[in-house]
Amino acid sequence: xxxxxxxxxxxxxxxxxxxxxxxxxxxxxxxxxxxxxxxxxxxxxxxxxxxxxxxxxxxxxxxxxxxxxxxxxxxxxxxxxxxxxxxxxxxxxxxxxxxxxxxxxxxxxxxxxxxxxxxxxxxxxxxxxxxxxxxxxxxxxxxxxxxxxxxxxxxxxxxxxxxxxxxxxxxxxxxxxxxxxxxxxxxxxxxxxxxxxxxxxxxxxxxxxxxxxxxxxxxxxxxxxxxxxxxxxxxxxxxxxxxxxxxxxxxxxxxxxxxxxxxxxxxxxxxxxxxxxxxxxxxxxxxxxxxxxxxxxxxxxxxxxxxxxxxxxxxxxxxxxxxxxxxxxxxxxxxxxxxxxxxxxxxxxxxxxxxxxxxxxxxxxxxxxxxxxxxxxxxxxxxxxxxxxxxxxxxxxxxxxxxxxxxxxxxxxxxxxxxxxxxxxxxxxxxxxxxxxxxxxxxxxxxxxxxxxxxxxxxxxxxxxxxxxxxxxxxxxxxxxxxxxxxxxxxxxxxxxxxxxxxxxxxxxxxxxxxxxxxxxxxxxxxxxxxxxxxxxxxxxxxxxxxxxxxxxxxxxxxxxxxxxxxxxxxxxxxxxxxxxxxxxxxxxxxxxxxxxxxxxxxxxxxxxxxxxxxxxxxxxxxxxxxxxxxxxxxxxxxxxxxxxxxxxxxxxxxxxxxxxxxxxxxxxxxxxxxxxxxxxxxxxx
DNA sequence: ATAGGGTTAG
Numbered sequence: 001x002x003x004x005x006x007x008x009x010x011x012x013x014x015x016x017x018x019x020x021x022x023x024x025x026x027x028x029x030x031x032x033x034x035x036x037x038x039x040x041x042x043x044x045x046x047x048x049x050x051x052x053x054x055x056x057x058x059x060x061x062x063x064x065x066x067x068x069x070x071x072x073x074x075x076x077x078x079x080x081x082x083x084x085x086x087x088x089x090x091x092x093x094x095x096x097x098x099x100x101x102x103x104x105x106x107x108x109x110x111x112x113x114x115x116x117x118x119x120x121x122x123x124x125x126x127x128x129x130x131x132x133x134x135x136x137x138x139x140x141x142x143x144x145x146x147x148x149x150x151x152x153x154x155x156x157x158x159x160x161x162x163x164x165x166x167x168x169x170x171x172x173x174x175x176x177x178x179x180x181x182x183x184x185x186x187x188x189x190x191x192x193x194x195x196x197x198x199x200x201x202x203x204x205x206x207x208x209x210x211x212x213x214x215x216x217x218x219x220x221x222x223x224x225x226x227x228x229x230x231x232x233x234x235x236x237x238x239x240x241x242x243x244x245x246x247x248x249x250x251x252x253x254x255x256x257x258x259x260x261x262x263x264x265x266x267x268x269x270x271x272x273x274x275x276x277x278x279x280x281x282x283x284x285x286x287x288x289x290x291x292x293x294x295x296x297x298x299x300x301x302x303x304x305x306x307x308x309x310x311x312x313x314x315x316x317x318x319x320x321x322x323x324x325x326x327x328x329x330x331x332x333x334x335x336x337x338x339x340x341x342x343x344x345x346x347x348x349x350x351x352x353x354x355x356x357x358x359x360x361x362x363x364x365x366x367x368x369x370x371x372x373x374x375x376x377x378x379x380x381x382x383x384x385x386x387x388x389x390x391x392x393x394x395x396x397x398x399x400x401x402x403x404x405x406x407x408x409x410x411x412x413x414x415x416x417x418x419x420x421x422x423x424x425x426x427x428x429x430x431x432x433x434x435x436x437x438x439x440x441x442x443x444x445x446x447x448x449x450x451x452x453x454x455x456x457x458x459x460x461x462x463x464x465x466x467x468x469x470x471x472x473x474x475x476x477x478x479x480x481x482x483x484x485x486x487x488x489x490x491x492x493x494x495x496x497x498x499x500x501x502x503x504x505x506x507x508x509x510x511x512x513x514x515x516x517x518x519x520x521x522x523x524x525x526x527x528x529x530x531x532x533x534x535x536x537x538x539x540x541x542x543x544x545x546x547x548x549x550x551x552x553x554x555x556x557x558x559x560x561x562x563x564x565x566x567x568x569x570x571x572x573x574x575x576x577x578x579x580x581x582x583x584x585x586x587x588x589x590x591x592x593x594x595x596x597x598x599x600x601x602x603x604x605x606x607x608x609x610x611x612x613x614x615x616x617x618x619x620x621x622x623x624x625x626x627x628x629x630x631x632x633x634x635x636x637x638x639x640x641x642x643x644x645x646x647x648x649x650x651x652x653x654x655x656x657x658x659x660x661x662x663x664x665x666x667x668x669x670x671x672x673x674x675x676x677x678x679x680x681x682x683x684x685x686x
Numbered sequence: 687a688t689a690g691g692g693t694t695a696g
Contacts, residue, residue, distance in 0.1 A: 027687065058688040065689090089689045127690045162691050195692040202693095227693045262694040269695090294694050301695070328696045356696050 007032045011045070020050065027055045034063035054082040058090060065094035070101055088112055089124040096132045105132050121148070123157040130163040139171040146180075156187060162196040169200035181213075191220045195228055202232025207241075226252075227259040231266070239267035243276065258292050265298030269305050277302040281315070290318070297325035304333025309342075324350060328357045335364030340373070355393070362396035366403065374400035375409060391417075391428040398431040407439035426456040433459065437466030457488040461497060468501035476501040477510070492524050499533035503540070511537045528558065532565040539569025548578055560589055 007029055014021055021029075026049055033042035046052075046060045057080040064073035077083075077091050088108065095105035109129055112119045121129075126149055133142040146164060149155040161184045168177035181189075181197040194213060201210035214221065214229050226249045233242035246264055250256060261280055268277040281299050289295050296319050303312035312333055316326045327350045334343035347353070347361050358381060365373040378397055394413050401410035414432055417424060429452045436445035449463045460483040467476035480498055483490060495518040502511035515534055518524045531554050538547035547569045554562075563586045570579040650656060 024687070031688070055688055062688065084688090086688050091689095093689065122690095124690045131690085159691055166692070190691095192691050197692090199692060222692095224693050229693090231693060257693095259693050266695070292694090298695055323695095325695050332696070354696095360696070 004032060004036045023049075023051055023053055023056065027053075027059050030056065030059040030063065034059070034066060037067070039063055039067050039069075054080075054084055054087065057082065058084075058086050061087060062090050065090055065097075068094075068098055070094055070098055070104075074104075083119070085119050085122055085124070088119050089122075089128060092125065093128045096128050096135070102132060102136060105129075121152060123154045123160050126152075126154055126157075126160045127163040130160070130167045134163075134167040134170040137171050139168065139173050139176075142167045142171060142173075156184070158184075158190040158193055162190075162193040165193065165196040165200055169196075169203050174200065174204045174206070189217065189220070191222060191225070194220060195222075195225050198225060198228045198232070202228060202236070205236050207232060207236055207238060221252075223249075223254045223257065224259075226254055227257070227263065230260060231263040234263040234266040234270070237270065239271040239273075242267040258289060258295060261289065262294045262298055265295065265302055268302045269298070272302075272306050274302070274306040274308065277306070293319075293323050293325065297323050297329060300326035301329035301332075304329045304336075307333065307337060309333055309337070324352060324354055324357060328360050331357065331360045331364060335360070335367060338368050340364055340368055340370060359392045359396060362393060363399070366396050366399040369403055371400040371404045371406070391422055391425065394422070395427060395431045398435040402431075402435040402438040405439045407436070407441060410435040410439055424452075426452075426454055426459050430456075430459045430462045433466065434462045437462070437469065440470075442466060442470040442472070455486075455488075457483070457491065457494070460488055461491070461493045464494060464501070465497035468497045468504065471504055473501040473505040473507065490518075490522060492518075492527065492530070495522075495524065495526075496529055496533065499530060499537070503533050503537045506537070506541050508537055508541050508543070528556070528562045531558075532562045535562065535565045535569055539565070539572050542573060544569055544573035544575055544578070558585065558589075560586065563589070 011029060013019075026045065030042045030045055033039070033045065042060065042063045046056065049056065057076065061073050061076050061080070064070075064076065073091065073094055077087065080087060092105055092108050092112075095101040095108060105128075109121070109125070112121055112125065126145060129145055130142065133139070133145060142164070145167075146155075149157075149160055149164070154160050161180060164180045165177045168174070168180060177197070177200045181193065181200075184190075184193055194217070197213050198210050201207070201213060210229055210232050214225060226245070230242050230245045230249070233239070233245060242263055246256070246260060249260065261284060264280055265277065267273070268280070277299065284290050284295055284299070296315060300312050300316050300319075303309070303315065309330070312330055316323075316330060319326060327346050330346050331343045334340070334346070343361065343364050347357065350357060358377075362374055362377060365371070365377065374397060378393075381393075394417060397413050398410060401407070401413065410432075413435075417428065417432075422428070429448060433445045433449050433452075436442070436448065445463065445466045449459065449466075452459060460479065464476045464479050464483070467473070467479060476498060480490070480494065483494070495514060498514045499511055502508070502514065511534060515526070515530065518530070519526065531550075534550055535547050538544070538550060547566065551558075551566055563582050566582050567579055567586070570576070570582065
């Protein structure tokens with residue numbers, strides 16, 4: 001009675017003949033029905049049986065556990081006259097697998113140990129409980145279970161060991177996972193334990209170690225081992241290695257499956273490999289795998305990442321059931337192109353928006369600097385009664401606040417964080433510190449930074465940059481030293497912040513020291529931003545020769561910002577000769593360097609070389625260069641007031657300008673007063 | 687006979 005067909009035939013025959021089979025056979029029938037999702041038939045057969053034993057009860061309880069009908073399963077469990085360890089373990093695994101029944105699982109586990117129930121927890125119980133621990137992410141439960149394993153003599157069981165490794169890894173205790181694996185190496189490793197360890201290494205980003213485990217006793221490997229290692233590389237920035245391994249996999253005689261293709265697509269996504277994606281796409285269409293939601297959304301993701309929105313849309317349209325993953329990928333794709341209108345259309349098209357989709361929309365608006373839209377979206381989210389699920393949302397919101405220096409909304413988010421009890425991790429605190437700094441409130445930024453429990457190098461970078469931008473170069477340097485003392489490795493962003501601190505306060509030697517230390521001690525390749533800082537530093541301290549010499553040594557292609565900075569240095573030192581040289585280069589780089597043109601024109605204007613200036617201005621017109629007017633704004637009572645240079649259309653322009661005149665007048669007096677004071681005390685004024 | 691393990695996207 002292997003097949004469903006045989007089983008049904010047999011069952012029909014019995015009914016017709018009025019024959020009651022052996023309990024053993026009936027139990028088998030119940031299991032067979034359950035295996036083919038014929039739960040009603042299984043229940044009917046169970047109800048009509050004149051005689052039942054513990055196997056019958058187990059079979060029907062299992063059948064309901066499989067369909068996630070925990071209420072029915074528990075009712076049967078409670079009324080079962082006889083229970084053995086299988087009855088308990090089946091019920092337990094149902095509770096563990098179903099969301100919302102975790103407490104039931106814990107209670108049942110405790111009941112098993114109480115005197116009235118007297119069921120021994122065995123290796124099945126332990127693996128199930130370890131899974132629960134992994135799901136709840138409570139490593140201290142896991143440690144208790146590990147002692148329990150030793151006490152009950154289950155510590156050498158392969159199933160339990162692999163569940164233990166899996167649990168420690170998912171709870172973020174990689175060292176313990178490794179220890180558990182090393183312990184079982186003594187008795188001999190089994191395939192699943194090995195695969196659990198490869199997965200644990202990959203989860204931790206320890207790819208070297210994953211490779212070692214994988215290649216140790218390679219004869220054990222199966223396709224899961226291969227797929228695990230491949231996905232590990234694909235997800236940890238090793239796209240090329242992942243694709244290489246996929247080739248090795250088929251050479252070693254293993255067939256590719258959905259898992260393999262999902263990893264290949266993930267590698268394509270990070271490598272932006274459009275051609276390979278097309279190959280996979282073709283393969284998937286041929287193999288009929290396109291109904292797999294992981295695969296099809298993966299294809300949409302790669303096309304979106306490669307800015308091929310036409311293909312992305314067509315694959316998305318082919319997915320019958322609208323897949324929230326592919327919608328999110330499309331939103332990200334359009335956001336990347338700055339097309340927030342299309343992104344919004346897709347966002348609105350989705351009937352069930354998960355929080356990742358909301359976050360994608362938020363960060364799209366932040367990236368395209370549409371901060372008003374961020375706040376509108378946040379309002380919409382609140383109106384829908386959405387509870388803010390994690391810090392990602394708030395980080396986007398804080399990014400928007402920093403962008404437009406809106407401290408009011410930023411403080412609201414800060415307040416929300418404190419009220420809601422969301423865990424304040426390094427990312428969130430970095431976003432808050434950055435927001436306060438960019439809103440001009442260095443005191444708050446410092447306050448939060450100093451009270452942060454956990455710091456990482458990004459948080460240090462943010463705070464160093466904050467000090468640098470507010471002219472606290474001494475504090476920036478001090479903090480950098482502290483960062484080094486605590487063993488954090490500075491990166492290119494750290495040095496950029498340091499160099500800009502030096503640049504703002506004209507610390508040429510200090511800047512040089514940091515620049516060369518960055519290259520020599522930390523092997524960080526300077527980018528255009530770093531070079532621009534150095535050029536500016538020399539330029540502002542009137543050392544144009546040094547700047548020019550430095551310019552000549554730059555080994556990378558120089559961008560418009562760098563050349564613009566150099567032009568500014570030429571302007572300060574009034575060197576038209578060098579300016580013209582830079583001009584040639586600036587014109588060669590392309591047409592997207594409005595700032596450079598304007599600066600160039602200013603160099604000539606400052607020198608009174610009006611003919612030259614006119615020449616540049618003409619070029620600017622030809623390329624439709626338009627300088628964006630500088631703009632400042634201020635929040636007053638929930639309204640934004642915008643001011644641009646020469647703008648006199650504000651409803652209270654007259655009042656504003658008369659107050660401005662008063663302030664200027666008083667300021668003048670103060671400056672004069674200061675000068676007098678400076679003379680009298682010998683110029684010692686900080 | 688009935689229960690338990692490792693791999694997949696934003």
